[in-house]
Amino acid sequence: MTGEHYVRPTPPGSRRWFDVRNPALWVFAILALPALWVLGKAVRNCFITYPLASTVAAVGFTLFTVPFVIVLRRLDYLEREPPGLVALAFTWGGVVAYMGAVYGGRAAHGLLAKLVSPEFAGTWSAAIGPPIVEEILKALGVVLVVLLAREQVNSTVDGFVYGAFIGLGFQVVEDFGYAVTATAWDRGGDQVGPVVSTFIVRGFLSGLWSHTVFTALAGGAIAYATVNRGLPMRRRVGVVAGAVGVAILAHALWNSPLLRDGFGFGGIGIVAALFIKGLPVFLLVWYLFSLAYRTEASFYRDQLKQYDDTPLVHPEELDALLSYRERESARRLAQAPKGRRGARAARSVRRLQHLQTRLAVLSSRYPEAPEWVRSTVEKPPTRQWLAEERKRLGNVLRARESTAPDRRDLLHRNTVRKCVVDILAARAQLEHLGHPVAAPTPQKSSPMIPYALGLAGLGVLIPGVGVFAIVTALLATRGNLPSNGLAIAAMALGTLTTVGWGIAFFLTQSGAG
Amino acid sequence: MGDRFDRSRPLFTDTFTGRFLGSLAVLGAVLAIVAGLPLLNSMIPGIVDLSGNRIDLGHGVSFVAPEGTTRDVGRDRLLGGKTELNVNGAIVAATARPYDDTDAALAGAIDGELKAQPGIQLAGEETVFTTRDGVVGLRHVFRSPSSEGYFIVFVHEGVGVDVIVSSSTRRGLDEVTYDRLEDALATMRFEGSRP
Numbered sequence: 218m219t220g221e222h223y224v225r226p227t228p229p230g231s232r233r234w235f236d237v238r239n240p241a242l243w244v245f246a247i248l249a250l251p252a253l254w255v256l257g258k259a260v261r262n263c264f265i266t267y268p269l270a271s272t273v274a275a276v277g278f279t280l281f282t283v284p285f286v287i288v289l290r291r292l293d294y295l296e297r298e299p300p301g302l303v304a305l306a307f308t309w310g311g312v313v314a315y316m317g318a319v320y321g322g323r324a325a326h327g328l329l330a331k332l333v334s335p336e337f338a339g340t341w342s343a344a345i346g347p348p349i350v351e352e353i354l355k356a357l358g359v360v361l362v363v364l365l366a367r368e369q370v371n372s373t374v375d376g377f378v379y380g381a382f383i384g385l386g387f388q389v390v391e392d393f394g395y396a397v398t399a400t401a402w403d404r405g406g407d408q409v410g411p412v413v414s415t416f417i418v419r420g421f422l423s424g425l426w427s428h429t430v431f432t433a434l435a436g437g438a439i440a441y442a443t444v445n446r447g448l449p450m451r452r453r454v455g456v457v458a459g460a461v462g463v464a465i466l467a468h469a470l471w472n473s474p475l476l477r478d479g480f481g482f483g484g485i486g487i488v489a490a491l492f493i494k495g496l497p498v499f500l501l502v503w504y505l506f507s508l509a510y511r512t513e514a515s516f517y518r519d520q521l522k523q524y525d526d527t528p529l530v531h532p533e534e535l536d537a538l539l540s541y542r543e544r545e546s547a548r549r550l551a552q553a554p555k556g557r558r559g560a561r562a563a564r565s566v567r568r569l570q571h572l573q574t575r576l577a578v579l580s581s582r583y584p585e586a587p588e589w590v591r592s593t594v595e596k597p598p599t600r601q602w603l604a605e606e607r608k609r610l611g612n613v614l615r616a617r618e619s620t621a622p623d624r625r626d627l628l629h630r631n632t633v634r635k636c637v638v639d640i641l642a643a644r645a646q647l648e649h650l651g652h653p654v655a656a657p658t659p660q661k662s663s664p665m666i667p668y669a670l671g672l673a674g675l676g677v678l679i680p681g682v683g684v685f686a687i688v689t690a691l692l693a694t695r696g697n698l699p700s701n702g703l704a705i706a707a708m709a710l711g712t713l714t715t716v717g718w719g720i721a722f723f724l725t726q727s728g729a730g
Numbered sequence: 731m732g733d734r735f736d737r738s739r740p741l742f743t744d745t746f747t748g749r750f751l752g753s754l755a756v757l758g759a760v761l762a763i764v765a766g767l768p769l770l771n772s773m774i775p776g777i778v779d780l781s782g783n784r785i786d787l788g789h790g791v792s793f794v795a796p797e798g799t800t801r802d803v804g805r806d807r808l809l810g811g812k813t814e815l816n817v818n819g820a821i822v823a824a825t826a827r828p829y830d831d832t833d834a835a836l837a838g839a840i841d842g843e844l845k846a847q848p849g850i851q852l853a854g855e856e857t858v859f860t861t862r863d864g865v866v867g868l869r870h871v872f873r874s875p876s877s878e879g880y881f882i883v884f885v886h887e888g889v890g891v892d893v894i895v896s897s898s899t900r901r902g903l904d905e906v907t908y909d910r911l912e913d914a915l916a917t918m919r920f921e922g923s924r925p
Contacts, residue, residue: 241756266842321764321767330776330804331771335803350763350767354763364749367741401843
């Protein structure tokens with residue numbers, strides 16, 4: 218995935234994404250408001266009938282979104298998406314796509330029952346209707362985001378992020394529905410037990426390879442087709458169709474009755490089957506995301522490279538933009554002198570990295586940026602002057618936005634200059650702390666990581682081995698070594714298998730089979 | 731790197747017309763799924779006459795459908811095993827599932843569910859309903875501004891069954907339908923409910 222236009226910066230002077238003149242916003246409102254009304258009534262009914270179960274489910278699944286949001290925002294490090302647009306994507310998934318899937322899914326079931334047979338529909342409709350209906354509805358959300366704010370979809374990574382948030386919205390609302398339905402189905406009154414069971418199965422055991430991952434894949438493909446205009450149309454359409462098709466197939470496999478009996482090994486076999494059905498698509502999406510991220514990071518690193526003869530960025534710091542691991546490695550190295558001094562140095566490195574990333578993004582947006590940067594480095598203005606100038610220009614622009622392109626240019630220049638001044642200040646602080654260059658540690662990884670990965674893989678098959686994978690991965694990242702992505706993967710897989718086997722053991726012991 | 735903003739190959743989102751048509755396409759696609767599929771489903775006949783057939787509710791529970799019973803196969807088993815029938819205009823929703831509590835607890839759960847629906851009120855006390863095989867259940871009548879009906883629950887050998895009968899009009903069930911349903915539900919049979 219290398220080429221000319223795999224990152225498309227937001228052009229200067231682009232409108233804000235929230236524009237009431239944009240028909241896409243009206244379509245969103247037309248679809249979201251009635252869907253929200255119907256969903257709101259259903260949720261209200263849940264709270265009236267099962268107040269305790271509904272509250273626990275709402276709190277539990279709201280908390281469930283927190284780590285997802287943190288991870289997704291971290292993955293979206295280089296060129297952050299506007300929070301409002303991200304919230305809109307989440308709402309599309311949780312409201313429009315979910316409600317659409319309720320009606321569409323029922324109809325698909327009915328059609329299968331009538332056109333094939335009720336028995337066939339009873340067994341297979343979950344693997345045919347919902348995957349097609351839901352994946353298409355969620356993918357349409359990414360298309361709507363592109364229609365709303367094409368300038369904000371700058372790279373394939375952005376599509377992964379918007380898709381993941383749409384999927385997350387869908388997943389959380391659906392899980393809430395499943396939890397309350399389980400309570401109703403249990404016919405034991407307003408109890409928490411069915412909610413907890415739903416949370417374990419849908420949150421812990423299948424939360425990682427569910428709607429969030431499926432829609433991230435489709436979103437990445439839609440962004441790829443949007444950004445790479447230089448490619449033939451046939452290839453771009455093919456990529457989107459292929460990705461949506463894979464998402465549908467992965468969803469269908471997950472919903473299908475295949476392996477539902479857990480190879481005849483009861484609860485333990487069912488947990489193993491969940492991993493076999495879900496893990497491959499998760500790994501595929503992770504791999505594709507990594508490719509897209511590296512492409513985007515290389516683009517922004519090239520933007521910064523033109524300043525590597527200035528104090529803004531040292532050649533050793535450029536690679537830190539490439540991955541979370543490199544950035545963390547640089548922070549850990551700065552933190553090496555224990556105590557307050559180390560902590561301050563680590564904070565300064567974090568700020569410097571954030572500012573350098575911002576400078577890279579600004580440089581990609583404004584062709585005149587290198588000139589502005591160099592003049593600022595040669596004769597830096599004071600921060601106070603910049604703040605006053607920024608405020609003044611901001612007021613002027615707000616008053617006469619459409620007729621002030623020259624003033625807008627001044628504001629852009631001011632933004633770039635402020636970023637440069639902030640970087641110089643962060644650099645000065647680092648020099649004061651005796652750590653002038655925020656470079657990552659040269660030692661890239663521990664030799665223990667392959668062992669941690671091997672143990673994590675074995676943990677899928679053998680109960681208890683996951684614990685050793687976690688310990689080995691922790692040992693592999695101690696000291697100043699960066700928390701290698703593979704070590705994190707080993708730790709995550711080890712934790713997942715340990716929890717999975719624990720739940721399977723609990724289910725077996727409690728006679729649930 | 732050329733023109734990094736690459737305006738040379740426009741995308742349909744670049745113009746108002748493109749965004750308008752694209753938005754309409756999204757709207758159309760969503761409506762096709764949300765309204766088109768259900769419309770298509772309703773246009774294809776799926777009504778099956780089940781009069782006199784034994785209806786299997788799963789978990790070894792069954793009963794004989796009365797005269798005038800039909801089922802829309804397109805609506806069946808939507809919520810994990812619920813069977814929905816139409817008996818001369820009355821809606822009969824029956825479910826069987828593994829259940830460890832008492833029939834009073836099951837009746838209480840259904841009471842709560844019905845009371846949470848707007849306008850539904852439970853009338854009088856629970857009464858006993860006995861099948862021909864001697865399995866004893868509980869029955870409770872409910873009313874709403876638009877319909878009237880009752881539910882019967884059984885808990886037998888680890889299986890809980892609930893049958894909710896509601897009229898499609900506010901006048902309630904007619905006498906013939908009521909009697910037919912009484913006879914039909916008395917044929918409820920529990921077989922092989924325990925493995």
